[in-house]
Amino acid sequence: MTNASASTGPGSSLLGPADVRRLAAELDVRPTKKLGQNFVHDPNTVRRIVTAAELTADDVVLEVGPGLGSLTLALLPSCRALVAVEIDGKLAERLPVTAAERAPALADRLTVVHEDAMRVTAGSLPLAPTALVANLPYNVAVPVVLHLLAELPSLRTGLVMVQSEVADRMAAGPGSKVYGVPSVKLAWYADARRAGPVSRTVFWPVPNVDSALVAFTRHEQLSTVDKKVLFSLVDAAFAQRRKMLRGALAGWAGSAAAAERLLVEAGVDPAVRGEQLAVGDFIRIAEVASTR
Known part of the structure; x- marks a missing residue:
């Protein structure tokens, strides 16, 4: 694996800190707390996420909140297709251009849907996704995961980056102090586990909380109860x-x-x-x- 400095040079596909800031300046994008935006600018982190997602060449990946494309570019080589759902119009418009510039041989795998993830249904997506891999906005992480599992039966696996405390709640088991509503509702759909911490320093702007990865695998329906x-x-x-x-x-x-x-x-x-x-x-x- 190449190191971060080598991977972010002119011939590289992945975005480094300077690339992220340049793109944000070009688009006049300022990360907002309202949308929970914190852009990942560390190539090693996005590589780690893709590795942990354990994707296959047949997977159709759903990415929510791709932002400037840091994770998107790392995902493209590892799947058959990538559907990126982005609520911000500027970012949604720029992402295909970024993919074409930095990964021209893979850009045709990407489809960008300008939409609120909480409004996504199976009928609103061009392909049926099999895996969710995303750096989710902190303020809507749990509702988004539950909504997508409910609406997209094709979704079999997921790896999401969320606030560390939220990751604890999502993966908690009975008897834990942080076990609660998110834990039980996610367990209705899938088996979940924490998949490692993520340093706050890999984000721009640097958030005031730590992050973590949560992995889940959908299981068979547990009951026919409403x-x-x-x-x-x-x-x-x-x-x-x-x-x-x-x-x-x-x-x-x-x-x-x-x-x-x-x-x-x-x-x-x-x-x-x-x-x-x-x-x-x-x-x-x-x-x-x-x-x-």
Whole structure:
């Protein structure tokens, strides 16, 4: 593997710090907190992400928030096609040009969709993506991942870079202090794990929080229970974390007594808290509730 200084020279495809700043200046783009923009400018980091994603030559990659194209350029050699969803019009327009300039032999693999990721559906994309690989905006990371898993059944794997604390929550298991709504909802779709830390120094501007990678693999559907019922149950269970489930679910079930009956029938101790239940426990409760 070539080193970063060698990889960012005139003949290279990857973007280094000077390239990122030059492109931003050319487009008059100033990273905004509103969009959660922090551009990666370290070639070794994007190489590491691509390696960790374990892509195959047949994969169709979905990248959300490609920005100036640092990760995009690293992904292009490792997949059959890349669909980049970008909400910023200037960035969406410039990305194909950057790919053509820096990776001309691979530029035809890239399709840019100017869209909000939270509005993406299978019908709005030109190809069915098999892998999500993205540096996600901090403020919408969990909703975006859950939305895409719900809307894109073709999506089998993912590797996303998110705020470190969010990564902990996404990958947490029952009993952990950070186990909560994101943990359970992601577990409904996929098996998730932390895949390593990312230094804040690889971003421009440098964020005031650390980042981490989360990898996930979709599993078979766990139940035919209505997802809306299940997710509303999960929301209720964690809305008042300190309460025992019989109390936390009182509003959701109609009363504390009704909640207790549901829990007992589902084989769950009414005196435990939501943070102690695995996704399978929540599914059993939702299934019992759905038969009432």
